[in-house]
Amino acid sequence: MSSADIYREIILDYYRNPRNYGKIPNPDVAQRDSNPLCGDELEMHLNIKDNKIADVKFTGKGCAISQASASMLTELIMGKDFEEVKKLSKEDILENLGLHDLGPARIKCALLSLKVLKSGLYSYLTEKMKDTASADKMKEEASGLY
Amino acid sequence: MQASVINIEKIRKDFPILERKVHKDKPLVYLDNAATTQKPVQVIEAISNYYLNYNSNIHRAVHELAEEATAAYELTRDKVAKFINAPRREEIVFVRGTTEAINLVAYTWGRQNVGKDDIIVTTEYEHHSNIVPWQLLAKEKGARIEYVGVDDGGQLMLEQLDRYLETGRVKLVTFSQMSNVLGTISDSEEIVRRCKARGVRVLVDGAQSVPHMKVDLQRLGCDFFAFSAHKMLGPTGVGVLWARRDLLEGMVPFNGGGDMIREVHKYETTWNDLPYKFEAGTPNIADVIGFGAAIDYLEAIGMDRVREHEVEITRYALEKLSEIKGMKIYGPMDAGKRGGVISFNLGDIHPHDLATIIDEDGVAIRSGHHCAQVLMERLDVSATSRASFYIYNTKDEVDVLVRALNRARELFRI
Ligand SMILES: Cc1ncc(COP(=O)(O)O)c(C=O)c1O
Numbered sequence: 001m002s003s004a005d006i007y008r009e010i011i012l013d014y015y016r017n018p019r020n021y022g023k024i025p026n027p028d029v030a031q032r033d034s035n036p037l038c039g040d041e042l043e044m045h046l047n048i049k050d051n052k053i054a055d056v057k058f059t060g061k062g063c064a065i066s067q068a069s070a071s072m073l074t075e076l077i078m079g080k081d082f083e084e085v086k087k088l089s090k091e092d093i094l095e096n097l098g099l100h101d102l103g104p105a106r107i108k109c110a111l112l113s114l115k116v117l118k119s120g121l122y123s124y125l126t127e128k129m130k131d132t133a134s135a136d137k138m139k140e141e142a143s144g145l146y
Numbered sequence: 147m148q149a150s151v152i153n154i155e156k157i158r159k160d161f162p163i164l165e166r167k168v169h170k171d172k173p174l175v176y177l178d179n180a181a182t183t184q185k186p187v188q189v190i191e192a193i194s195n196y197y198l199n200y201n202s203n204i205h206r207a208v209h210e211l212a213e214e215a216t217a218a219y220e221l222t223r224d225k226v227a228k229f230i231n232a233p234r235r236e237e238i239v240f241v242r243g244t245t246e247a248i249n250l251v252a253y254t255w256g257r258q259n260v261g262k263d264d265i266i267v268t269t270e271y272e273h274h275s276n277i278v279p280w281q282l283l284a285k286e287k288g289a290r291i292e293y294v295g296v297d298d299g300g301q302l303m304l305e306q307l308d309r310y311l312e313t314g315r316v317k318l319v320t321f322s323q324m325s326n327v328l329g330t331i332s333d334s335e336e337i338v339r340r341c342k343a344r345g346v347r348v349l350v351d352g353a354q355s356v357p358h359m360k361v362d363l364q365r366l367g368c369d370f371f372a373f374s375a376h377k378m379l380g381p382t383g384v385g386v387l388w389a390r391r392d393l394l395e396g397m398v399p400f401n402g403g404g405d406m407i408r409e410v411h412k413y414e415t416t417w418n419d420l421p422y423k424f425e426a427g428t429p430n431i432a433d434v435i436g437f438g439a440a441i442d443y444l445e446a447i448g449m450d451r452v453r454e455h456e457v458e459i460t461r462y463a464l465e466k467l468s469e470i471k472g473m474k475i476y477g478p479m480d481a482g483k484r485g486g487v488i489s490f491n492l493g494d495i496h497p498h499d500l501a502t503i504i505d506e507d508g509v510a511i512r513s514g515h516h517c518a519q520v521l522m523e524r525l526d527v528s529a530t531s532r533a534s535f536y537i538y539n540t541k542d543e544v545d546v547l548v549r550a551l552n553r554a555r556e557l558f559r560i
Binding site for chain 1: 238494495496497498499503506514515519522528529545554557558559
């Protein structure tokens with residue numbers, strides 16, 4: 001994928017004007033991760049009510065791909081059913097971003113937000129739902145992302 | 147190609163990799179030399195010649211191959227000693243690289259000499275390899291780490307060093323002779339002088355200086371010195387720790403095993419002579435031999451001319467980069483007083499995005515924290531882009547870089 005196709009207006013817009021940027025006071029889920037290779041950082045906060053994503057916000061530092069991906073992911077899951085969010089895949093994220101054939105280094109940037117989300121859901125499923133079976137699946141998915 | 151103090155056209159012929167194309171048809175513009183340099187055929191051939199013609203273990207066997215291999219391996223030690231003007235060949239210890247050299251000092255001399263409430267002084271522009279080993283040591287011993295700060299011009303604030311030295315608790319001062327991010331050349335002789343006046347030991351990280359300028363250890367006067375072959379045309383997996391003989395003699399071995407012993411009995415072992423006491427096991431024979439060829443190559447050009455070429459290309463690059471709209475360059479702006487490493491940011495383009503874009507134009511630069519996160523914090527950035535030059539780079543390549551950066555700027559509408 002050429003950089004002219006990666007850095008389209010929409011990616012730059014989400015990079016420069018991220019939607020749902022910020023923190024939720026006392027969130028149900030707070031999850032942070034960073035990419036040790038490039039130092040990209042991401043923290044995601046979620047509130048979950050009646051099995052729906054009631055609120056989601058993120059903060060972070062990093063490249064246009066990682067930050068736009070995080071912002072677009074928050075929009076994608078806001079108000080969605082918890083069960084649906086649990087099922088989100090790598091392909092869904094890339095599709096949502098309109099990115100494909102990213103090289104091995106840059107795909108990590110695009111998927112950092114999904115990794116943070118899945119790790120957060122893992123903690124939520126373990127601690128709040130005591131659903132170890134789904135939690136283990138979530139953890140495996142998170143670590144399988146890269 | 148513009149005229150230069152060195153014959154770049156001839157030099158480039160020795161580096162077949164520079165002929166290759168990337169992204170189908172773009173000539174490679176390799177500007178990531180601070181990470182690792184390319185290797186000339188002379189080095190590659192020295193390595194393959196060893197494997198093809200006299201591959202053998204060294205130091206022990208008496209057959210002809212072993213004697214040839216031992217002689218070639220030990221010849222590199224002589225070349226290294228001469229190259230950095232070390233007083234004695236037995237003070238040259240071959241290790242895996244700068245990182246291992248510093249760890250060796252931390253784990254042996256450091257453990258023996260640093261105690262509770264002692265201070266180890268490093269700087270804000272160190273590579274992680276000159277911070278983390280000291281943090282590990284400090285945690286273990288209850289010692290403290292202090293940092294000499296970096297001012298806005300990219301220079302070390304030596305008055306802070308004086309303040310630490312005045313406490314009388316400093317056991318070691320450790321700093322890099324050239325910053326791998328800012329290109330700053332430390333005032334190393336002055337730092338060593340101030341430490342010596344107080345009887346404090348000094349380690350100098352020469353990973354970025356030795357490849358790019360004449361280094362004279364006898365003038366420098368430090369106690370420990372570390373550098374890596376792969377940043378100076380040599381292979382990966384070879385580096386040098388130099389330390390003064392009396393210090394090496396007092397240090398316990400780092401690794402135990404073959405080659406480093408004199409006599410082994412069931413419960414007691416005596417150590418081999420220097421430097422073998424610190425070279426346990428079969429060393430990286432082929433690559434040490436290749437390293438010797440790299441030193442020959444640099445000696446044939448002459449380190450003064452290597453430096454002159456880099457000053458010229460760095461001056462040109464600083465000038466051309468400064469003209470780009472939205473450009474911010476970190477570090478000293480006087481090419482005569484800095485190395486050929488230029489860190490920068492362009493508008494709000496994240497360095498990873500920038501490197502991705504200009505890679506399409508065949509330009510290889512580094513982006514990220516450059517293993518210097520303490521410095522990134524000091525500069526208040528999460529990352530920078532970094533272009534770094536060596537003997538085979540041309541002003542034409544700087545022009546390609548500048549064009550590529552302008553294309554990135556347009557893509558990001560800056
Ligand atoms: C200043 C400095 N010190 C230490 C190192 C570590 O060298 P190596 O990775 O060869 O051990 C580097 C290389 O990245 C460096 O630039």
